[in-house]
Amino acid sequence: MLISRNGKLTSHHYYTNRNVYRVHAGFNLHMEPITIFAVALAGALAILAGIFEDLESDTGSQSNPNSQVQLAPQIGHLHRYFNKAISGEPPAYGFWSATGATVAVLLQTRFLSGFGEMHSVILASIFGALVAASILSFYAIFAHISRTASMRPFKQPLQLDVILSPLPLFFAYGFLAVLCITLISFITNMVLLNPFPVPLIALLFGITLGTIGSSTGDIHYGSERLYQTFIFGSGIPISKQGDIDVKAEYGFRNSIDTPYFTSRFGGPVTGLCFGAIVFLDNWSRLFNFAGKWTPILLGIIIIILLFIINLSIEIYTRNRFNEFTKE
Protein backbone atom coordinates (compact mmCIF):
# COMPACT_ATOMS: atom_id res chain seq x y z
CA MET A 1 0.00 0.00 0.00
CA LEU A 2 1.02 3.62 -0.18
CA ILE A 3 3.25 4.82 2.56
CA SER A 4 3.99 8.35 3.66
CA ARG A 5 7.58 9.52 3.73
CA ASN A 6 8.28 13.04 4.97
CA GLY A 7 4.79 14.05 4.00
CA LYS A 8 5.39 13.01 0.37
CA LEU A 9 3.70 10.19 -1.45
CA THR A 10 5.60 7.18 -2.56
CA SER A 11 4.10 4.18 -4.13
CA HIS A 12 6.94 1.76 -4.65
CA HIS A 13 4.98 -0.71 -2.55
CA TYR A 14 2.62 -0.94 -5.48
CA TYR A 15 5.31 -2.25 -7.73
CA THR A 16 7.36 -4.34 -5.33
CA ASN A 17 6.42 -7.26 -3.12
CA ARG A 18 3.85 -8.27 -5.69
CA ASN A 19 4.08 -12.03 -5.89
CA VAL A 20 0.65 -12.39 -7.39
CA TYR A 21 1.20 -15.46 -9.47
CA ARG A 22 2.37 -18.31 -7.31
CA VAL A 23 5.38 -19.88 -8.91
CA HIS A 24 4.88 -23.39 -7.57
CA ALA A 25 2.66 -25.35 -9.88
CA GLY A 26 0.60 -28.23 -8.65
CA PHE A 27 -2.73 -28.23 -6.85
CA ASN A 28 -2.59 -26.51 -3.51
CA LEU A 29 -5.13 -24.42 -1.66
CA HIS A 30 -4.17 -21.02 -0.30
CA MET A 31 -6.53 -21.31 2.58
CA GLU A 32 -5.01 -18.77 4.93
CA PRO A 33 -7.83 -17.51 7.15
CA ILE A 34 -7.24 -13.89 6.09
CA THR A 35 -7.63 -14.72 2.38
CA ILE A 36 -10.85 -16.66 2.95
CA PHE A 37 -12.15 -13.82 5.10
CA ALA A 38 -11.22 -11.23 2.46
CA VAL A 39 -12.93 -13.18 -0.33
CA ALA A 40 -16.10 -13.53 1.75
CA LEU A 41 -16.02 -9.88 2.86
CA ALA A 42 -15.51 -8.62 -0.70
CA GLY A 43 -18.45 -10.72 -1.85
CA ALA A 44 -20.69 -9.46 0.97
CA LEU A 45 -19.72 -5.82 0.33
CA ALA A 46 -20.36 -6.33 -3.39
CA ILE A 47 -23.91 -7.53 -2.65
CA LEU A 48 -24.51 -4.40 -0.55
CA ALA A 49 -22.96 -2.18 -3.24
CA GLY A 50 -25.27 -3.68 -5.86
CA ILE A 51 -28.38 -3.13 -3.74
CA PHE A 52 -27.50 0.49 -2.95
CA GLU A 53 -26.47 1.24 -6.53
CA ASP A 54 -29.75 0.04 -7.98
CA LEU A 55 -31.79 1.92 -5.39
CA GLU A 56 -29.75 5.08 -5.99
CA SER A 57 -30.32 4.95 -9.73
CA ASP A 58 -34.03 4.19 -9.24
CA THR A 59 -34.45 7.14 -6.86
CA GLY A 60 -33.69 9.51 -9.69
CA SER A 61 -34.81 7.40 -12.67
CA GLN A 62 -31.33 7.16 -14.15
CA SER A 63 -30.32 5.14 -17.23
CA ASN A 64 -32.98 3.16 -19.13
CA PRO A 65 -36.13 4.38 -17.29
CA ASN A 66 -34.82 7.89 -17.83
CA SER A 67 -35.71 7.69 -21.53
CA GLN A 68 -39.32 6.91 -20.61
CA VAL A 69 -39.51 9.69 -18.00
CA GLN A 70 -37.95 12.03 -20.58
CA LEU A 71 -40.52 11.08 -23.25
CA ALA A 72 -43.57 11.30 -20.97
CA PRO A 73 -44.23 15.09 -21.22
CA GLN A 74 -44.01 14.86 -25.02
CA ILE A 75 -47.08 12.60 -25.14
CA GLY A 76 -48.98 14.60 -22.58
CA HIS A 77 -48.03 12.93 -19.29
CA LEU A 78 -46.69 15.66 -17.01
CA HIS A 79 -44.99 13.93 -14.09
CA ARG A 80 -43.31 14.42 -10.71
CA TYR A 81 -40.36 12.07 -11.22
CA PHE A 82 -36.77 13.17 -10.73
CA ASN A 83 -35.14 13.20 -14.17
CA LYS A 84 -31.56 12.24 -13.36
CA ALA A 85 -29.74 12.02 -16.67
CA ILE A 86 -26.07 11.41 -15.96
CA SER A 87 -24.67 9.95 -19.17
CA GLY A 88 -25.69 6.37 -18.50
CA GLU A 89 -24.97 4.41 -15.35
CA PRO A 90 -21.62 2.76 -16.28
CA PRO A 91 -19.61 5.98 -16.88
CA ALA A 92 -21.36 7.74 -14.00
CA TYR A 93 -20.58 4.96 -11.52
CA GLY A 94 -17.05 4.75 -12.87
CA PHE A 95 -16.71 8.45 -12.04
CA TRP A 96 -18.16 8.26 -8.52
CA SER A 97 -16.10 5.18 -7.67
CA ALA A 98 -12.86 6.59 -9.08
CA THR A 99 -13.44 9.85 -7.17
CA GLY A 100 -14.13 8.05 -3.91
CA ALA A 101 -11.17 5.71 -4.27
CA THR A 102 -8.68 8.41 -5.34
CA VAL A 103 -9.58 10.68 -2.42
CA ALA A 104 -9.51 7.68 -0.09
CA VAL A 105 -6.07 6.49 -1.26
CA LEU A 106 -4.56 9.96 -0.86
CA LEU A 107 -6.13 10.47 2.58
CA GLN A 108 -5.21 6.98 3.77
CA THR A 109 -1.50 7.80 3.50
CA ARG A 110 -2.08 10.79 5.79
CA PHE A 111 -4.13 8.82 8.31
CA LEU A 112 -1.80 5.81 8.37
CA SER A 113 0.48 6.94 11.18
CA GLY A 114 -2.33 8.15 13.41
CA PHE A 115 -4.98 5.48 13.08
CA GLY A 116 -3.27 2.28 11.96
CA GLU A 117 -3.79 0.43 8.72
CA MET A 118 -7.36 -0.84 9.06
CA HIS A 119 -8.93 2.22 10.66
CA SER A 120 -7.20 4.58 8.24
CA VAL A 121 -8.68 2.69 5.29
CA ILE A 122 -12.21 2.84 6.71
CA LEU A 123 -11.96 6.50 7.72
CA ALA A 124 -10.43 7.56 4.39
CA SER A 125 -13.09 5.62 2.46
CA ILE A 126 -15.82 7.49 4.32
CA PHE A 127 -14.35 10.85 3.32
CA GLY A 128 -13.86 9.66 -0.27
CA ALA A 129 -17.47 8.49 -0.49
CA LEU A 130 -18.66 11.83 0.89
CA VAL A 131 -16.81 13.74 -1.85
CA ALA A 132 -18.17 11.38 -4.51
CA ALA A 133 -21.75 11.63 -3.24
CA SER A 134 -21.52 15.44 -3.20
CA ILE A 135 -20.41 15.53 -6.84
CA LEU A 136 -23.18 13.03 -7.68
CA SER A 137 -25.74 15.38 -6.15
CA PHE A 138 -24.48 18.40 -8.11
CA TYR A 139 -24.58 16.49 -11.40
CA ALA A 140 -28.05 15.12 -10.59
CA ILE A 141 -29.52 18.55 -9.77
CA PHE A 142 -27.98 20.13 -12.89
CA ALA A 143 -29.40 17.32 -15.04
CA HIS A 144 -32.91 17.58 -13.59
CA ILE A 145 -33.29 21.36 -13.86
CA SER A 146 -31.70 21.57 -17.28
CA ARG A 147 -33.78 18.75 -18.74
CA THR A 148 -36.95 20.18 -17.22
CA ALA A 149 -36.12 23.58 -18.75
CA SER A 150 -35.76 21.82 -22.12
CA MET A 151 -39.33 20.50 -21.66
CA ARG A 152 -40.73 24.05 -21.88
CA PRO A 153 -42.66 23.43 -25.16
CA PHE A 154 -44.60 20.63 -23.41
CA LYS A 155 -45.49 22.73 -20.32
CA GLN A 156 -43.53 20.62 -17.80
CA PRO A 157 -43.14 22.76 -14.64
CA LEU A 158 -40.05 22.74 -12.42
CA GLN A 159 -41.17 21.91 -8.89
CA LEU A 160 -38.59 22.39 -6.18
CA ASP A 161 -39.93 19.70 -3.85
CA VAL A 162 -39.33 17.18 -6.64
CA ILE A 163 -35.63 18.08 -6.34
CA LEU A 164 -35.37 18.48 -2.59
CA SER A 165 -37.29 15.39 -1.42
CA PRO A 166 -35.27 12.64 -3.18
CA LEU A 167 -31.95 14.51 -2.78
CA PRO A 168 -31.03 13.14 0.70
CA LEU A 169 -32.18 9.69 -0.36
CA PHE A 170 -29.96 9.31 -3.41
CA PHE A 171 -27.12 11.12 -1.65
CA ALA A 172 -27.28 8.42 1.05
CA TYR A 173 -27.62 5.51 -1.37
CA GLY A 174 -24.81 6.88 -3.54
CA PHE A 175 -22.61 7.36 -0.47
CA LEU A 176 -23.15 3.76 0.63
CA ALA A 177 -22.58 2.33 -2.86
CA VAL A 178 -19.32 4.26 -3.32
CA LEU A 179 -18.19 3.36 0.22
CA CYS A 180 -18.71 -0.34 -0.52
CA ILE A 181 -16.88 -0.10 -3.88
CA THR A 182 -13.94 1.73 -2.27
CA LEU A 183 -13.65 -0.85 0.50
CA ILE A 184 -13.81 -3.72 -2.04
CA SER A 185 -11.03 -2.02 -4.03
CA PHE A 186 -8.86 -1.68 -0.92
CA ILE A 187 -9.45 -5.35 -0.01
CA THR A 188 -8.66 -6.45 -3.57
CA ASN A 189 -5.44 -4.45 -3.59
CA MET A 190 -4.15 -4.93 -0.03
CA VAL A 191 -5.30 -8.40 0.99
CA LEU A 192 -5.93 -10.20 -2.27
CA LEU A 193 -2.80 -8.60 -3.80
CA ASN A 194 -4.22 -7.34 -7.08
CA PRO A 195 -1.34 -5.56 -8.87
CA PHE A 196 -3.40 -2.56 -10.06
CA PRO A 197 -3.68 0.64 -7.97
CA VAL A 198 -6.85 1.13 -5.93
CA PRO A 199 -8.43 3.93 -8.09
CA LEU A 200 -8.10 1.85 -11.27
CA ILE A 201 -9.72 -1.17 -9.58
CA ALA A 202 -12.49 1.13 -8.33
CA LEU A 203 -13.00 2.56 -11.85
CA LEU A 204 -13.35 -0.93 -13.31
CA PHE A 205 -15.62 -2.13 -10.49
CA GLY A 206 -17.71 1.05 -10.83
CA ILE A 207 -18.21 0.55 -14.56
CA THR A 208 -19.08 -3.13 -13.94
CA LEU A 209 -21.55 -2.23 -11.21
CA GLY A 210 -23.17 0.47 -13.33
CA THR A 211 -23.57 -1.97 -16.20
CA ILE A 212 -25.21 -4.56 -13.94
CA GLY A 213 -27.51 -1.98 -12.36
CA SER A 214 -28.46 -0.81 -15.84
CA SER A 215 -29.13 -4.27 -17.26
CA THR A 216 -30.41 -6.27 -14.28
CA GLY A 217 -31.93 -3.78 -11.91
CA ASP A 218 -33.63 -1.38 -14.31
CA ILE A 219 -36.06 -4.02 -15.59
CA HIS A 220 -37.88 -3.91 -12.27
CA TYR A 221 -38.27 -0.16 -12.45
CA GLY A 222 -38.29 0.72 -16.14
CA SER A 223 -40.47 -2.02 -17.56
CA GLU A 224 -42.43 -2.97 -14.45
CA ARG A 225 -42.99 -0.04 -12.11
CA LEU A 226 -43.40 2.60 -14.82
CA TYR A 227 -45.67 0.32 -16.89
CA GLN A 228 -47.90 -1.29 -14.28
CA THR A 229 -50.97 -0.82 -16.47
CA PHE A 230 -49.50 -3.22 -19.04
CA ILE A 231 -48.93 -6.97 -18.66
CA PHE A 232 -45.48 -7.67 -17.24
CA GLY A 233 -43.18 -9.27 -19.77
CA SER A 234 -44.99 -7.80 -22.75
CA GLY A 235 -42.05 -5.51 -23.48
CA ILE A 236 -42.18 -1.81 -24.33
CA PRO A 237 -43.06 -1.38 -28.01
CA ILE A 238 -42.53 2.02 -29.61
CA SER A 239 -46.25 2.82 -29.36
CA LYS A 240 -46.15 2.53 -25.56
CA GLN A 241 -42.94 4.51 -25.03
CA GLY A 242 -43.41 7.40 -22.66
CA ASP A 243 -46.90 6.20 -21.70
CA ILE A 244 -45.85 5.79 -18.07
CA ASP A 245 -47.87 5.68 -14.85
CA VAL A 246 -47.84 9.16 -13.36
CA LYS A 247 -50.51 8.58 -10.70
CA ALA A 248 -49.99 6.53 -7.56
CA GLU A 249 -52.39 4.86 -5.13
CA TYR A 250 -53.11 8.37 -4.00
CA GLY A 251 -51.51 11.51 -5.34
CA PHE A 252 -48.73 11.43 -7.89
CA ARG A 253 -45.98 8.89 -8.37
CA ASN A 254 -42.66 10.26 -7.19
CA SER A 255 -39.04 9.24 -6.93
CA ILE A 256 -39.20 8.38 -3.21
CA ASP A 257 -41.85 5.68 -3.61
CA THR A 258 -39.82 3.98 -6.33
CA PRO A 259 -37.04 2.54 -4.10
CA TYR A 260 -39.79 1.33 -1.76
CA PHE A 261 -40.95 -0.82 -4.66
CA THR A 262 -37.61 -1.79 -6.19
CA SER A 263 -35.97 -2.66 -2.86
CA ARG A 264 -38.19 -5.78 -2.80
CA PHE A 265 -36.61 -7.46 -5.78
CA GLY A 266 -34.76 -5.16 -8.22
CA GLY A 267 -32.10 -4.05 -5.73
CA PRO A 268 -31.35 -7.47 -4.20
CA VAL A 269 -31.12 -9.15 -7.60
CA THR A 270 -28.58 -6.50 -8.73
CA GLY A 271 -26.63 -7.13 -5.53
CA LEU A 272 -26.75 -10.87 -6.11
CA CYS A 273 -25.38 -10.46 -9.64
CA PHE A 274 -22.51 -8.15 -8.69
CA GLY A 275 -21.79 -10.12 -5.51
CA ALA A 276 -21.58 -13.37 -7.49
CA ILE A 277 -19.17 -11.78 -9.98
CA VAL A 278 -16.82 -10.42 -7.29
CA PHE A 279 -17.06 -13.55 -5.12
CA LEU A 280 -16.49 -16.08 -7.92
CA ASP A 281 -13.74 -13.95 -9.47
CA ASN A 282 -11.87 -13.89 -6.16
CA TRP A 283 -11.80 -17.69 -6.01
CA SER A 284 -8.74 -17.48 -8.24
CA ARG A 285 -6.90 -16.23 -5.14
CA LEU A 286 -7.84 -19.35 -3.19
CA PHE A 287 -6.87 -22.08 -5.61
CA ASN A 288 -3.65 -22.79 -7.43
CA PHE A 289 -3.46 -25.75 -9.78
CA ALA A 290 -1.88 -24.31 -12.94
CA GLY A 291 0.44 -21.48 -11.87
CA LYS A 292 -0.33 -18.18 -13.58
CA TRP A 293 -2.97 -19.81 -15.78
CA THR A 294 -5.11 -20.65 -12.72
CA PRO A 295 -7.45 -17.58 -12.89
CA ILE A 296 -8.08 -18.10 -16.62
CA LEU A 297 -8.78 -21.85 -16.29
CA LEU A 298 -10.95 -21.26 -13.21
CA GLY A 299 -12.87 -18.56 -15.08
CA ILE A 300 -13.54 -20.91 -17.99
CA ILE A 301 -14.72 -23.66 -15.60
CA ILE A 302 -17.08 -21.22 -13.80
CA ILE A 303 -18.50 -19.97 -17.12
CA ILE A 304 -19.16 -23.56 -18.30
CA LEU A 305 -20.85 -24.40 -14.98
CA LEU A 306 -23.02 -21.26 -15.11
CA PHE A 307 -23.96 -22.06 -18.72
CA ILE A 308 -25.08 -25.57 -17.73
CA ILE A 309 -27.10 -24.22 -14.78
CA ASN A 310 -28.79 -21.56 -16.97
CA LEU A 311 -29.58 -24.09 -19.68
CA SER A 312 -31.12 -26.52 -17.21
CA ILE A 313 -33.22 -23.74 -15.65
CA GLU A 314 -34.52 -22.73 -19.07
CA ILE A 315 -35.33 -26.35 -20.03
CA TYR A 316 -37.12 -26.81 -16.69
CA THR A 317 -39.08 -23.58 -17.23
CA ARG A 318 -40.17 -24.60 -20.72
CA ASN A 319 -41.29 -28.02 -19.54
CA ARG A 320 -43.11 -26.52 -16.58
CA PHE A 321 -44.79 -23.53 -18.29
CA ASN A 322 -44.88 -24.72 -21.93
CA GLU A 323 -43.16 -23.05 -24.85
CA PHE A 324 -43.08 -19.33 -25.61
CA THR A 325 -46.34 -18.41 -27.31
CA LYS A 326 -47.22 -15.66 -29.70
CA GLU A 327 -50.01 -13.29 -28.80
Next chain:
Amino acid sequence: MSAQPTGQPAANSGKYTTTVSLFLIAIVCSTVAIMIFKVTPHAVILSTILIWPAFASGASAVKDISSYGIGTGVASIGMLGAGVGTISAFSSIFIDIPFSALIGIIAAFVIGFVTGLCANKIIKMKIPRMELKIAIMSASAAMIATLFVSIFSNNIDMLLTDVYIVLPLIFIATALAIIHPYNGSMGAGENQPRTLKLAFAEASLTTLLFGLISLAYTDIITSIEILLVSGLGFVIFTTIFLRAINAEIYKLEWSGVV
Protein backbone atom coordinates in the same frame (compact mmCIF):
# COMPACT_ATOMS: atom_id res chain seq x y z
CA MET B 1 -52.38 11.07 -27.99
CA SER B 2 -49.31 13.07 -28.81
CA ALA B 3 -49.46 16.65 -27.62
CA GLN B 4 -48.25 19.33 -29.94
CA PRO B 5 -45.71 21.78 -28.56
CA THR B 6 -48.01 24.51 -27.36
CA GLY B 7 -45.91 26.48 -24.86
CA GLN B 8 -44.10 29.67 -25.61
CA PRO B 9 -40.82 29.30 -27.51
CA ALA B 10 -37.82 29.41 -25.21
CA ALA B 11 -36.35 32.81 -24.49
CA ASN B 12 -33.08 33.00 -26.39
CA SER B 13 -30.40 33.45 -23.77
CA GLY B 14 -27.45 34.10 -26.05
CA LYS B 15 -25.94 33.65 -29.47
CA TYR B 16 -24.90 30.42 -31.13
CA THR B 17 -21.13 29.96 -31.29
CA THR B 18 -19.65 27.53 -33.77
CA THR B 19 -17.63 24.66 -32.36
CA VAL B 20 -14.62 25.50 -34.51
CA SER B 21 -14.39 29.05 -33.15
CA LEU B 22 -14.81 27.70 -29.60
CA PHE B 23 -12.01 25.24 -30.32
CA LEU B 24 -9.72 28.01 -31.62
CA ILE B 25 -10.37 30.01 -28.42
CA ALA B 26 -9.76 26.89 -26.35
CA ILE B 27 -6.48 25.97 -28.02
CA VAL B 28 -5.08 29.50 -27.59
CA CYS B 29 -6.20 29.67 -23.94
CA SER B 30 -4.97 26.16 -23.10
CA THR B 31 -1.57 26.69 -24.72
CA VAL B 32 -1.15 29.90 -22.74
CA ALA B 33 -2.33 28.08 -19.59
CA ILE B 34 0.21 25.27 -19.99
CA MET B 35 3.01 27.73 -20.84
CA ILE B 36 2.20 29.91 -17.82
CA PHE B 37 2.29 26.86 -15.57
CA LYS B 38 5.64 25.73 -17.01
CA VAL B 39 7.17 29.20 -16.49
CA THR B 40 5.78 30.06 -13.06
CA PRO B 41 3.89 27.29 -11.20
CA HIS B 42 2.52 29.87 -8.76
CA ALA B 43 0.44 31.52 -11.50
CA VAL B 44 -1.73 28.41 -11.57
CA ILE B 45 -4.71 30.64 -10.81
CA LEU B 46 -4.52 31.91 -14.42
CA SER B 47 -3.96 28.42 -15.82
CA THR B 48 -7.10 27.13 -14.11
CA ILE B 49 -9.22 29.93 -15.56
CA LEU B 50 -7.74 29.52 -19.04
CA ILE B 51 -8.44 25.76 -19.16
CA TRP B 52 -12.23 26.17 -18.78
CA PRO B 53 -12.82 27.04 -22.50
CA ALA B 54 -11.45 23.58 -23.37
CA PHE B 55 -14.39 21.99 -21.50
CA ALA B 56 -16.83 24.20 -23.42
CA SER B 57 -15.21 23.31 -26.75
CA GLY B 58 -15.46 19.57 -25.99
CA ALA B 59 -19.07 19.90 -24.83
CA SER B 60 -20.00 21.80 -27.98
CA ALA B 61 -18.40 19.09 -30.15
CA VAL B 62 -20.41 16.42 -28.28
CA LYS B 63 -23.58 18.46 -28.90
CA ASP B 64 -22.81 18.74 -32.63
CA ILE B 65 -22.27 14.98 -33.03
CA SER B 66 -25.08 13.84 -30.77
CA SER B 67 -27.75 16.14 -32.18
CA TYR B 68 -27.78 13.88 -35.25
CA GLY B 69 -29.79 11.41 -33.18
CA ILE B 70 -27.11 9.30 -31.54
CA GLY B 71 -28.97 9.37 -28.20
CA THR B 72 -27.40 6.70 -26.02
CA GLY B 73 -24.20 7.06 -28.02
CA VAL B 74 -23.49 10.37 -26.27
CA ALA B 75 -21.65 8.54 -23.51
CA SER B 76 -19.79 6.25 -25.92
CA ILE B 77 -18.58 9.09 -28.12
CA GLY B 78 -17.42 11.09 -25.10
CA MET B 79 -15.56 8.09 -23.66
CA LEU B 80 -13.83 7.63 -27.02
CA GLY B 81 -12.74 11.26 -27.20
CA ALA B 82 -11.64 11.49 -23.58
CA GLY B 83 -9.76 8.19 -23.84
CA VAL B 84 -7.79 9.31 -26.90
CA GLY B 85 -7.07 12.67 -25.30
CA THR B 86 -6.00 11.40 -21.89
CA ILE B 87 -3.71 8.68 -23.25
CA SER B 88 -2.05 11.11 -25.70
CA ALA B 89 -1.54 13.68 -22.94
CA PHE B 90 -0.12 11.11 -20.55
CA SER B 91 2.22 9.72 -23.21
CA SER B 92 3.49 13.20 -24.04
CA ILE B 93 5.03 13.69 -20.59
CA PHE B 94 7.52 10.93 -21.39
CA ILE B 95 8.85 12.89 -24.38
CA ASP B 96 11.63 15.08 -23.06
CA ILE B 97 11.74 17.95 -25.56
CA PRO B 98 10.43 21.55 -25.43
CA PHE B 99 6.72 21.93 -26.27
CA SER B 100 6.11 18.23 -25.62
CA ALA B 101 2.70 19.19 -24.23
CA LEU B 102 1.66 20.52 -27.63
CA ILE B 103 2.76 17.27 -29.29
CA GLY B 104 0.28 15.37 -27.11
CA ILE B 105 -2.56 17.72 -28.09
CA ILE B 106 -1.69 17.49 -31.81
CA ALA B 107 -1.43 13.69 -31.55
CA ALA B 108 -4.86 13.57 -29.90
CA PHE B 109 -6.29 15.70 -32.73
CA VAL B 110 -4.80 13.43 -35.41
CA ILE B 111 -5.82 10.16 -33.72
CA GLY B 112 -9.31 11.54 -33.11
CA PHE B 113 -9.58 12.55 -36.78
CA VAL B 114 -8.53 9.06 -37.92
CA THR B 115 -11.04 7.47 -35.52
CA GLY B 116 -13.81 9.66 -36.92
CA LEU B 117 -12.73 8.79 -40.45
CA CYS B 118 -12.99 5.08 -39.59
CA ALA B 119 -16.46 5.58 -38.05
CA ASN B 120 -17.74 7.49 -41.07
CA LYS B 121 -16.11 5.56 -43.92
CA ILE B 122 -15.84 2.00 -42.59
CA ILE B 123 -18.78 1.71 -40.17
CA LYS B 124 -20.69 4.19 -42.40
CA MET B 125 -22.29 6.23 -39.61
CA LYS B 126 -22.63 9.08 -42.14
CA ILE B 127 -22.64 11.94 -39.64
CA PRO B 128 -21.56 15.19 -41.31
CA ARG B 129 -18.13 16.46 -40.22
CA MET B 130 -17.85 13.78 -37.55
CA GLU B 131 -14.09 13.46 -38.12
CA LEU B 132 -13.48 17.09 -37.18
CA LYS B 133 -15.81 16.95 -34.17
CA ILE B 134 -14.21 13.81 -32.70
CA ALA B 135 -10.79 15.39 -33.29
CA ILE B 136 -11.92 18.56 -31.45
CA MET B 137 -13.29 16.48 -28.59
CA SER B 138 -10.06 14.47 -28.25
CA ALA B 139 -7.87 17.56 -28.45
CA SER B 140 -9.98 19.35 -25.80
CA ALA B 141 -9.69 16.34 -23.45
CA ALA B 142 -5.94 16.26 -24.15
CA MET B 143 -5.57 19.95 -23.19
CA ILE B 144 -7.33 19.38 -19.86
CA ALA B 145 -5.39 16.20 -19.12
CA THR B 146 -2.07 17.80 -20.10
CA LEU B 147 -2.49 20.70 -17.70
CA PHE B 148 -3.49 18.53 -14.74
CA VAL B 149 -0.89 15.84 -15.40
CA SER B 150 1.68 18.68 -15.49
CA ILE B 151 0.37 20.08 -12.21
CA PHE B 152 0.37 16.70 -10.47
CA SER B 153 3.82 15.68 -11.77
CA ASN B 154 5.43 19.09 -11.22
CA ASN B 155 6.81 18.21 -7.78
CA ILE B 156 10.48 17.23 -8.07
CA ASP B 157 10.27 14.81 -5.13
CA MET B 158 7.42 12.97 -6.76
CA LEU B 159 8.01 9.81 -8.71
CA LEU B 160 6.36 9.85 -12.12
CA THR B 161 4.66 6.58 -11.21
CA ASP B 162 2.66 8.39 -8.52
CA VAL B 163 0.67 10.14 -11.24
CA TYR B 164 -0.60 6.71 -12.35
CA ILE B 165 -2.85 6.69 -9.31
CA VAL B 166 -4.80 9.77 -10.37
CA LEU B 167 -4.95 9.02 -14.12
CA PRO B 168 -8.23 7.02 -13.98
CA LEU B 169 -9.89 9.97 -12.25
CA ILE B 170 -8.51 12.50 -14.80
CA PHE B 171 -9.87 10.34 -17.63
CA ILE B 172 -13.35 9.72 -16.27
CA ALA B 173 -13.86 13.20 -14.75
CA THR B 174 -12.88 14.89 -18.03
CA ALA B 175 -15.16 12.53 -19.96
CA LEU B 176 -18.15 13.24 -17.71
CA ALA B 177 -17.56 17.00 -17.76
CA ILE B 178 -17.49 16.93 -21.57
CA ILE B 179 -20.48 14.64 -22.20
CA HIS B 180 -22.79 15.68 -19.38
CA PRO B 181 -23.66 19.28 -20.43
CA TYR B 182 -25.44 18.08 -23.58
CA ASN B 183 -26.70 14.84 -22.04
CA GLY B 184 -28.14 16.71 -19.07
CA SER B 185 -29.87 19.36 -21.20
CA MET B 186 -31.30 17.18 -23.98
CA GLY B 187 -34.87 17.90 -25.03
CA ALA B 188 -36.95 19.96 -27.37
CA GLY B 189 -36.01 23.28 -25.75
CA GLU B 190 -32.27 22.62 -25.58
CA ASN B 191 -30.10 25.47 -26.82
CA GLN B 192 -26.37 25.91 -27.10
CA PRO B 193 -25.90 28.97 -24.82
CA ARG B 194 -27.49 27.15 -21.86
CA THR B 195 -25.50 23.97 -22.60
CA LEU B 196 -22.29 26.00 -22.60
CA LYS B 197 -23.23 27.67 -19.30
CA LEU B 198 -23.71 24.20 -17.81
CA ALA B 199 -20.37 23.16 -19.35
CA PHE B 200 -18.60 26.03 -17.57
CA ALA B 201 -20.30 25.20 -14.25
CA GLU B 202 -19.25 21.56 -14.52
CA ALA B 203 -15.76 22.54 -15.69
CA SER B 204 -15.22 24.55 -12.52
CA LEU B 205 -16.67 21.67 -10.46
CA THR B 206 -14.15 19.32 -12.10
CA THR B 207 -11.21 21.65 -11.48
CA LEU B 208 -12.43 22.00 -7.88
CA LEU B 209 -12.16 18.21 -7.55
CA PHE B 210 -8.68 18.25 -9.12
CA GLY B 211 -7.70 21.02 -6.71
CA LEU B 212 -8.80 18.81 -3.83
CA ILE B 213 -6.71 15.95 -5.22
CA SER B 214 -3.71 18.25 -5.75
CA LEU B 215 -3.49 18.82 -1.97
CA ALA B 216 -1.67 15.48 -1.87
CA TYR B 217 0.67 16.26 -4.78
CA THR B 218 1.65 19.92 -4.93
CA ASP B 219 2.60 22.51 -2.36
CA ILE B 220 -0.22 24.00 -0.35
CA ILE B 221 -0.23 27.41 -2.12
CA THR B 222 -0.81 25.90 -5.57
CA SER B 223 -3.68 23.77 -4.26
CA ILE B 224 -5.33 26.65 -2.46
CA GLU B 225 -5.08 28.79 -5.61
CA ILE B 226 -6.82 26.09 -7.68
CA LEU B 227 -9.46 25.52 -4.98
CA LEU B 228 -10.20 29.23 -4.53
CA VAL B 229 -10.52 30.11 -8.20
CA SER B 230 -12.53 26.96 -8.96
CA GLY B 231 -14.88 27.53 -6.05
CA LEU B 232 -15.43 31.14 -7.08
CA GLY B 233 -15.93 30.08 -10.69
CA PHE B 234 -18.40 27.39 -9.65
CA VAL B 235 -20.50 29.89 -7.71
CA ILE B 236 -20.44 32.45 -10.57
CA PHE B 237 -21.17 29.97 -13.38
CA THR B 238 -23.89 28.19 -11.39
CA THR B 239 -25.56 31.55 -10.76
CA ILE B 240 -25.41 32.39 -14.48
CA PHE B 241 -26.75 28.93 -15.34
CA LEU B 242 -29.61 29.19 -12.83
CA ARG B 243 -30.54 32.60 -14.26
CA ALA B 244 -30.73 31.04 -17.73
CA ILE B 245 -32.91 28.24 -16.31
CA ASN B 246 -35.14 30.80 -14.62
CA ALA B 247 -35.63 32.62 -17.92
CA GLU B 248 -36.36 29.48 -19.91
CA ILE B 249 -38.40 27.32 -17.55
CA TYR B 250 -42.11 26.93 -18.27
CA LYS B 251 -43.17 27.44 -14.65
CA LEU B 252 -41.22 27.47 -11.40
CA GLU B 253 -43.09 26.52 -8.22
CA TRP B 254 -42.43 24.93 -4.85
CA SER B 255 -44.93 22.14 -5.28
CA GLY B 256 -48.20 21.49 -7.00
CA VAL B 257 -50.42 19.30 -9.12
CA VAL B 258 -49.17 18.69 -12.64
